[in-house]
Each structure stands twice: as structure tokens, then as C-alpha cells.
Amino acid sequence: MSEHSPFSHTYKVAGFIIISILLRYLTLSTGFGMVLSLLPIGLMAMVRLLSYKQAVISSIVTLGILFFLGDSLQFILFHIISVMVVSWFYHKKDQDLFSGAFIYSLMSLLIIYLSLFFTGGETTLTILIYVQMYIALIMSALLIDMITLYVPYLPYLRKFNQHKKPVFFGQIIFNAVVVVAILPLITLTLVNGLLMENQVINYYQEEVDELKYMINDRVEQFDDDELRALRLGSGLSQGYLIEAMDQFIGEKEAHIYFFDRDHVLFSNTHSSPYHEMNQRLLSGHIVEVAPHQMIWFEKRVDYAPLWFNAHFIERTSFIDYQVEFIFPMQDQIQIAINQLFIYYSLIMIIFFITFLTGLFARKMMTKQLKQLNHMASQLPIAMTTQTDIKVPDSRIYEFQELGDHLAKVGQRLKQMFVELNQKNCDLEQATKELKVSQENLFQEAYFDNLTQLPNRRSFYENVPRLIDEENQPFAMFFIDLDDFKRINDQYGHSGGDQLLKIMADRFSRFVSMNDGIQLYRLAGDEFVMIMLSKSKDEVMTCGEELIGNITSPIQIDQFEETITASIGVSFYPEHGSSLDQLLNVADQAMYNLKYEDKNGLRLAPLSGDDGL
Incomplete structure (x- = not known):
């Protein structure tokens, strides 16, 4: 270090700070208002390429700037503590970034879970958000480890680094196992989160479509006098519609309002008074998801807890009325969050398995390790082709156990892939059924039932x-x-x-x-x-x-x-x-x-x- 001038250190630290701030605003959406920031990549690069003191000070300066730019104190403290602990593992305990980040994440998650459990706080969503942040930290640590280890050995770059350290074969095996086993699962889970968000929206779109079809079917049963009475605001005719809506909704929470201009004529039995509902809607933020369809949030910020109080809204016209359908989304959001919690918990379990495996991989450089590495590389193919995963025989119990665990990972990946395809098929089938239903409604509305001529x-x-x-x-x-x-x-x-x-x-x-x-x-x-x-x-x-x-x-x-x-x-x-x-x-x-x-x-x- 002494051979470099103080100005070069200053430029180096300033470069890390600027890059980290830019990375903060590069995010990956994981569904339901949750995002993964790429900031940990810049912070882990500081830990790996700067001294302990420089890394801690640079990260504090970076996060201080981000705090003044609008980031929450909780977000800032999380990353400051993460940098200090991982940097301590790397500089003081001679651990690689991945190992330090994983041990710290595992211990932190355990402490957070126990504190939420004993204080009675919201466990599932809070743990899910922290799990995502720790996964981003772990994957960023792994990425920086691999870049600093393997990039100097790439063609055309070797001549720029004459002091590169040799890479242990066990480290190579370990990194390969982690990347091949974890990266497809993380990718599928991220995609699945976005698909779940769309499926929740599609669920409420289908609920509204079924309700509109039911109302239309009930009105078609009215004779001319009843239909005329409905247009004139007859309470009896409105009562028939309210009864039909209540039967369809059942125990679900939903609010349906019929308007004549700006006046609420009637609504389903269990709906809130419209002036209360309208006042609440006006105080929040509405995001349009399709023509005449939108989602209401309490605040403008797209933040995961806001989805629990979100409402799906569709506005349409019916006869001489304007109709507004409002469905609270909490139940379906809770189901989706629980599923995502399972998926991310599975990722942490697999992280734990691969971490233990890496400890053995660094000590064992045998033929069995090569076989296990090949097996791990076949996991994505087995997932897409649904082929069986063959576990190589080994006289070493630990290697045999590793093979069994990887097989379980492969089975779970295959299962998730099948589930994902099934959900896509179900969505396509639902879309086809909706199209057929629309065509049937058009046929009934514009063609004579007896002669099939235009009516x-x-x-x-x-x-x-x-x-x-x-x-x-x-x-x-x-x-x-x-x-x-x-x-x-x-x-x-x-x-x-x-x-x-x-x-x-x-x-x-x-x-x-x-x-x-x-x-x-x-x-x-x-x-x-x-x-x-x-x-x-x-x-x-x-x-x-x-x-x-x-x-x-x-x-x-x-x-x-x-x-x-x-x-x-x-x-x-x-x-x-x-x-x-x-x-x-x-x-x-x-x-x-x-x-x-x-x-x-x-x-x-x-x-x-x-x-x-």
C-alpha cells in the first residue's frame, strides 16, 4: 500500500462510494412491492478490496449520503452492521466473503425470528423481507469472491495482475456447487414472485367477471316490467340484484356500488357506506393495471406491507348505472406471501446445505468431488427435462450425504418447475374460458336464438x-x-x-x-x-x-x-x-x-x- 500515493487511495475510495450509490438505485422487483437492491455488491467490493478501516468508513460515508437522499434509517443500519460484521470475518478471521456473509445472515435471521416470536410481531412478511435482503448480501459476497478470484485468470487480463494468488481446487468446487445449485432456484423464485403478483390480480379480475356475468344473467331473467322498474329505481328489483350479489359473494369481503350519476342507488348487503369507502380511496394511491381496473394502496410508495390493505377496483357500466366493484386483496396476498416465505426459506436451507458441503469440498479433491460437481451442473437440465438425478456412490459418508442433498434439491427444483408450468397452463385455460364466455355473451346479445340471424x-x-x-x-x-x-x-x-x-x-x-x-x-x-x-x-x-x-x-x-x-x-x-x-x-x-x-x-x- 505504501508504494501508492494518498491521492490514489482517495480516488479509489471515492470511486467505490460513487459506484455503490449508483448501484443502490439498480433494483430487481420480486413482486408485491418487494425489491432487491444491488447496493450490497458495491459494499462487498469495498470489504474485499479495501482495508478493514477503509471499508467501514467508506460504507458509513456511502450510507450516510443515501440516508440524506431518502433511504430509511432501518435500511441504513442494516447495511452498516452487515459491512462491519462481514468485514470482521474477512479481515480478522480470514474467511471469504461468502462464508462471513452466510454465517452472519444465518445468525441474524435466527435472532430476528426469535425476537418477533417472543414479541408477537408480524413474522412471515418481516422475515421474508429480511431473508431477501440477506440473500442479496450473500449472493453479492459470492459474486465479489468469484470476480476477485477468477477474473485475473481470464485471457487478456493476466498480464495486468502479476501478483495473483493461486486458487484452491476445493474453492473452485465449492463455488461451482453453490452457483449451479442456488442460482436456478433463486431465479425461479424471483420469477415466481412476479407471477404470483399477476395471479393474484388475475384472481380478482376473474371474480369480477363472474360477478358481472351473474348480474347480467339475473337481469336477463327480468320481464319487461321488472326491467323498466329497475331502470326507474324500484327497490324490489334492486333487492333481487342485491340478493343475487350476496349469494355470490357469500362470506367474502366485497363492496359493490350502483350509481346513477354521482348518487349511490344501492349496494350489496355487507358493503361499507360509500362515503366512508370513497373517503378512504381518495386518501390513498391508485395504480391502473388494466382499462377500468386498478389497485388502491394506502400510500404512494410501493412497499410490501401496503399490499395487505390493498383493494382491487373495477369500474364499469350496466344498463343505466355506473357500477364499482371493490375487493380487499388481503386473503390472496397472505396466501402468496406464505408461499414466497416457503420458497425463500428453502433457499436459505439450501444455502446452509451448500455451505456445509463447501467445508468438505475444500479438503477433498478426489474423483468423487468431480462427480458431485458434474451432478450439480446437471440440476438445471434435470429440472427442465424432468429426468432422474443419479447420485454417485461414494465410500465417504459426507460425500454420499451431499449427493443425497443435491438430489433433494433437484427434486424440489423439478417440482417447482412443474408447478410453474401448471400455473401457466391454468392461466392459459382460464383465459380461453373467459374468451369463450365473452363470445357466448356477444352471440346472445346480437343474434337471435331461434334463427341465429342478427337480431x-x-x-x-x-x-x-x-x-x-x-x-x-x-x-x-x-x-x-x-x-x-x-x-x-x-x-x-x-x-x-x-x-x-x-x-x-x-x-x-x-x-x-x-x-x-x-x-x-x-x-x-x-x-x-x-x-x-x-x-x-x-x-x-x-x-x-x-x-x-x-x-x-x-x-x-x-x-x-x-x-x-x-x-x-x-x-x-x-x-x-x-x-x-x-x-x-x-x-x-x-x-x-x-x-x-x-x-x-x-x-x-x-x-x-x-x-x-
Whole structure:
């Protein structure tokens, strides 16, 4: 050290401080507001490459700056104590950084757990956060150990370090075992934490979708009077919906509010008064996760304990109401945190196993060690291919035990990999089912159940676009089947339904054979066909072909019948600029034809024209 000037030491320490501060703001998200900072990498580099005194002072200066930049006192004290203890192990006890960091972490976690256990504090989440911080410390120590040990031996770097120390073969074996055994598990656990966060959100998205489907299904059971009463704010109709919502929610905690403008009309039985809920929501922070879907937190800071009081919120519209669904997320968050606690506890157990194994590996440089190293390197492959892990035989009990432990690690990794794939499959299946459900809802809303033709709702949504948006001229055919009542009286409603299905099939084939034509069933035996801009001659020709399709004999209950139709035709824009005007004109032309002699096509007259 004496051969270097004081200025070089100053620049070196300043460089470590600056790099450590920059690393502080590089983080890895582990789900539910928890993050791993890369700051321990810079601090462990100080411990390894500076003297004990320099490392402690540099870390205190670095952490002091971070404290003034906004880091919590708890975060600062954790890292100051970590640097002092690990540095003491490394400089005073001649231990590598990994060993010192692991021993310190294990003892600290035990003390924290016992203190929380005897004081009755929140154990699972607190221990989980500390476990993550200690894992970051341990992995940073391991990373710096390996960089300082092996980087000087890389090609093109050897000439810059003429005083590099030899590396013990046992150290190489030990590091390989730790990296190969632990790194895949940590990677999977980090990814699994993010997946769990998404799965919790998806859980509540599916809960809201099921509830919306149930409400829609209940409203579809209302008759016209009940639906009208619901629109007018009938307490009885609202009571039916409240009862259905309460049955669906059961013992779960959920809040559902129906609004008319800014006024809460009604909510489910066990929901909080909206003014209290709204006041609470306004005092927190909302993060949007999807259109009209968001998560509410008590504060703006994304901090793990805040997730326990988080609420999933979806806002949507229903009939003439605005609906707000609010689900507290505590139960599912607790389940996910417990699972993550198990995973991270498993990592610490495996750290403990590999640490003990390393003590033997440094003393044993035999063929069995090479076999165990190869076995450890195969763990990621065994995990992905689900192949068995073969444990090499050994006359040394410790090596045999190490092989057994690695096999257990491999089995757990395989199990976690299978569970992860299964969760992905379940998520894909749920997505497919949701898509099918949406398609079924669309089919029921826009198509007639009997004829499978577009229904009145489709008609009133599609045709106005030709007028308002595209300003596309067209002809409107109002089709009414003649003597449909006679068919119903003679053959019953089943015969009438059979007739409508046959006609719908003929109409569908007719539409498929002619471009620019769309046909809708309005009600009963009334149909409307829209034909894009054509001349009157082409309209007459198309109408005659349609009548020919209609009048072809059909079989109803093994009896042959010939059905005719009366068709009135109006034109846009000649007969009006609104859908209702055009529909009334075509309806009147059809009615006049039916009143005179039925069975034919009549064009609605223009001004000064008697019609055809």
C-alpha cells in the first residue's frame, strides 16, 4: 500500500462510494412491492478490496449520503452492521466473503425470528423481507469472491495482475456447487414472485367477471316490467340484484356500488357506506393495471406491507348505472406471501446445505468431488427435462450425504418447475374460458336464438352507422311472411319455429350469394334486409329472387306448404334521414301490399310517385 500515493487511495475510495450509490438505485422487483437492491455488491467490493478501516468508513460515508437522499434509517443500519460484521470475518478471521456473509445472515435471521416470536410481531412478511435482503448480501459476497478470484485468470487480463494468488481446487468446487445449485432456484423464485403478483390480480379480475356475468344473467331473467322498474329505481328489483350479489359473494369481503350519476342507488348487503369507502380511496394511491381496473394502496410508495390493505377496483357500466366493484386483496396476498416465505426459506436451507458441503469440498479433491460437481451442473437440465438425478456412490459418508442433498434439491427444483408450468397452463385455460364466455355473451346479445340471424339490437347498432358515419345509400326491405298465424294455428308453435328456421337458412344462403346484403330478424315473422346502393331495377330483380327463395315449397311435419311474403322497400336517403323514418316507410309499403293482395314486392313511392 505504501508504494501508492494518498491521492490514489482517495480516488479509489471515492470511486467505490460513487459506484455503490449508483448501484443502490439498480433494483430487481420480486413482486408485491418487494425489491432487491444491488447496493450490497458495491459494499462487498469495498470489504474485499479495501482495508478493514477503509471499508467501514467508506460504507458509513456511502450510507450516510443515501440516508440524506431518502433511504430509511432501518435500511441504513442494516447495511452498516452487515459491512462491519462481514468485514470482521474477512479481515480478522480470514474467511471469504461468502462464508462471513452466510454465517452472519444465518445468525441474524435466527435472532430476528426469535425476537418477533417472543414479541408477537408480524413474522412471515418481516422475515421474508429480511431473508431477501440477506440473500442479496450473500449472493453479492459470492459474486465479489468469484470476480476477485477468477477474473485475473481470464485471457487478456493476466498480464495486468502479476501478483495473483493461486486458487484452491476445493474453492473452485465449492463455488461451482453453490452457483449451479442456488442460482436456478433463486431465479425461479424471483420469477415466481412476479407471477404470483399477476395471479393474484388475475384472481380478482376473474371474480369480477363472474360477478358481472351473474348480474347480467339475473337481469336477463327480468320481464319487461321488472326491467323498466329497475331502470326507474324500484327497490324490489334492486333487492333481487342485491340478493343475487350476496349469494355470490357469500362470506367474502366485497363492496359493490350502483350509481346513477354521482348518487349511490344501492349496494350489496355487507358493503361499507360509500362515503366512508370513497373517503378512504381518495386518501390513498391508485395504480391502473388494466382499462377500468386498478389497485388502491394506502400510500404512494410501493412497499410490501401496503399490499395487505390493498383493494382491487373495477369500474364499469350496466344498463343505466355506473357500477364499482371493490375487493380487499388481503386473503390472496397472505396466501402468496406464505408461499414466497416457503420458497425463500428453502433457499436459505439450501444455502446452509451448500455451505456445509463447501467445508468438505475444500479438503477433498478426489474423483468423487468431480462427480458431485458434474451432478450439480446437471440440476438445471434435470429440472427442465424432468429426468432422474443419479447420485454417485461414494465410500465417504459426507460425500454420499451431499449427493443425497443435491438430489433433494433437484427434486424440489423439478417440482417447482412443474408447478410453474401448471400455473401457466391454468392461466392459459382460464383465459380461453373467459374468451369463450365473452363470445357466448356477444352471440346472445346480437343474434337471435331461434334463427341465429342478427337480431333487433344488431339492426339498431349497424344500420345507423351507414347513415351517420358512412352516409352510404341503401335500400331497406321490410319482409313479413304471409299467413304465419295460420301455420302456428295449424301446426302449433313448433311448426312456426320450424318455418322460421327454414326461412332463416334460405335467407342466410341468399345473403352469402349476394354482396352488399345483410338480413336481420326484428320479431316474430318480420325480417329486414339491407341492400347497399343499387338501381331500382336491381332492387326489383333482387327482391324477385328473394321472393322466389321464400315461395319454394317446404316440409312442415311431413306436410308440404308454400309460403309467400309481402315486402315493402324504402330507400336512403330518398325516404328519410333516420332509421325510424326508413323503417316506417318500408313497413307502410308492405302493409299496403298485404292489404291488397299479399305476396309480392312494393317500392315505397317517392313524392309524386304511386310506387311499384
